[in-house]
Amino acid sequence: MRRFAYCKVVLATSLVWVMLDMFILLYFSECNKCDDKKERGLPGRDDALTRPRDGPGEGGKPVVIPKENQEKMKEMFKINQFNLMASEMIALNRSLPDVRLEGCKNKLYPDNLPRTSVVIVFHNEAWSTLLRTVHSVIDRSPHTLLEEIVLVDDASERDFLKRPLEQYVRRLEVPVRVVRMEQRSGLIRARLKGASLSTGQVITFLDAHCECTTGWLEPLLARIKQDKRTVVCPIIDVISDDTFEYMAGSDMTYGGFNWKLNFRWYPVPQREMDRRKGDRTLPVRTPTMAGGLFSIDRDYFQEIGTYDAGMDIWGGENLEISFRIWQCGGTLEIVTCSHVGHVFRKATPYTFPGGTGQIINKNNRRLAEIRNVETNQCLDNMARKENEKVGIFNCHGMGGNQVFSYTANKEIRTDDLCLDVSKLNGPVMMLKCHHLKGNQLWEYDSVKLTLIHVNSNQCLDKASEEDSQVPSVRDCTHTRSQQWLLRNVTLPEVF
Numbered sequence: 001m002r003r004f005a006y007c008k009v010v011l012a013t014s015l016v017w018v019m020l021d022m023f024i025l026l027y028f029s030e031c032n033k034c035d036d037k038k039e040r041g042l043p044g045r046d047d048a049l050t051r052p053r054d055g056p057g058e059g060g061k062p063v064v065i066p067k068e069n070q071e072k073m074k075e076m077f078k079i080n081q082f083n084l085m086a087s088e089m090i091a092l093n094r095s096l097p098d099v100r101l102e103g104c105k106n107k108l109y110p111d112n113l114p115r116t117s118v119v120i121v122f123h124n125e126a127w128s129t130l131l132r133t134v135h136s137v138i139d140r141s142p143h144t145l146l147e148e149i150v151l152v153d154d155a156s157e158r159d160f161l162k163r164p165l166e167q168y169v170r171r172l173e174v175p176v177r178v179v180r181m182e183q184r185s186g187l188i189r190a191r192l193k194g195a196s197l198s199t200g201q202v203i204t205f206l207d208a209h210c211e212c213t214t215g216w217l218e219p220l221l222a223r224i225k226q227d228k229r230t231v232v233c234p235i236i237d238v239i240s241d242d243t244f245e246y247m248a249g250s251d252m253t254y255g256g257f258n259w260k261l262n263f264r265w266y267p268v269p270q271r272e273m274d275r276r277k278g279d280r281t282l283p284v285r286t287p288t289m290a291g292g293l294f295s296i297d298r299d300y301f302q303e304i305g306t307y308d309a310g311m312d313i314w315g316g317e318n319l320e321i322s323f324r325i326w327q328c329g330g331t332l333e334i335v336t337c338s339h340v341g342h343v344f345r346k347a348t349p350y351t352f353p354g355g356t357g358q359i360i361n362k363n364n365r366r367l368a369e370i371r372n373v374e375t376n377q378c379l380d381n382m383a384r385k386e387n388e389k390v391g392i393f394n395c396h397g398m399g400g401n402q403v404f405s406y407t408a409n410k411e412i413r414t415d416d417l418c419l420d421v422s423k424l425n426g427p428v429m430m431l432k433c434h435h436l437k438g439n440q441l442w443e444y445d446s447v448k449l450t451l452i453h454v455n456s457n458q459c460l461d462k463a464s465e466e467d468s469q470v471p472s473v474r475d476c477t478h479t480r481s482q483q484w485l486l487r488n489v490t491l492p493e494v495f
């Protein structure tokens, strides 16, 4: 009996010890996690905001990585397709130069400007660039004009963008919400979700690797207050993807597009300079926007039907919404007194379920490199002009002269020229597109891989023997020389 009592005591005490052990274990494993995060370069708020005046990247200066770290730098570059090591060295609230025109610096704006929500979509963004975007908004906007910041996570996989991000932004002096997409949805649907959950009268869309400069917000909101159908973009300055140097963008270029429906910068034409009577501090009316950064009145955004929710990833949506703004009685402007920097990357780090292929089916980016199966060469416009023959050349994978678009009208187009054949077995010429089908109508068979010239009922073939650099049409023989692969071209990222 006594022995049994002993047993009970021993059991009870060991149970207590086991529980104590477990508690200690759990406690320390939590702490290990904290240490991990520190190693991965996740700064706590205090370290991140410590900002010696001569620290790396201060004043928008370039960051130079010492020789011994170059290898590691190159490795880290691959993660986000920009110099992550440099970015992590720079304070989250670094100082930037005031790059505005002198005439902008003392402009006065009305007190009762509409308040804005800032919507930022991110996918696997680096901590440093994302938070530098957020800090630059908070530090350089009057808080009376900031309704909130909405961070929309398009299904990121990185742990630090989960709870640590939520905990971090909770301590900021402006309300910051983190909204999660349930599955990878692409920029457009994520932006739409952010917009629908936000409440400010104005919605300002920013990219996740931006830095706003002094006085960026007021001139944008002032234009919208004057006319709510005005959609406004800042001047987009360049943050170097290599050094994170801040470089002022020009107020002398505006947005346009070419016949491949690529967004392009063009010089502001004289008529627009004249309209502003030469005052470069006045907003420029721009045909199109670059896409990533703009402010729009919430009601007007609804009125024009927001974004086309069928669009994936990015690309095309900026032109689409630009056309809609102009067609719906609105005005699209670049407000030259507002400057926001953006890290322009040379390649996209993103992947998307299903890949970025499927060129024939997608309506907005049917840009292809056309590649001959037998010779493995690509159609090339050889920088030739109208009424000249199209060329064929070794594929270089750099886009440029080897990008052709197969349009909804079944034209094969390079800029505003279309591939045209006017005689049997004839050479393939580049003529102004006439939209009448006729000699410019091509049928692509994605199973047989043939490009049939409908009028002649012949197939596009490799270069003829007479002229080794000019593709021709020949009777269809289903040989490999008449098979063409259309490969999606990944253009350098605009945003």
Ligand SMILES: [Mn+2]
Pocket: 207, 208, 209, 292, 342, 343, 494, 495
């Ligand atoms: Mn971007």
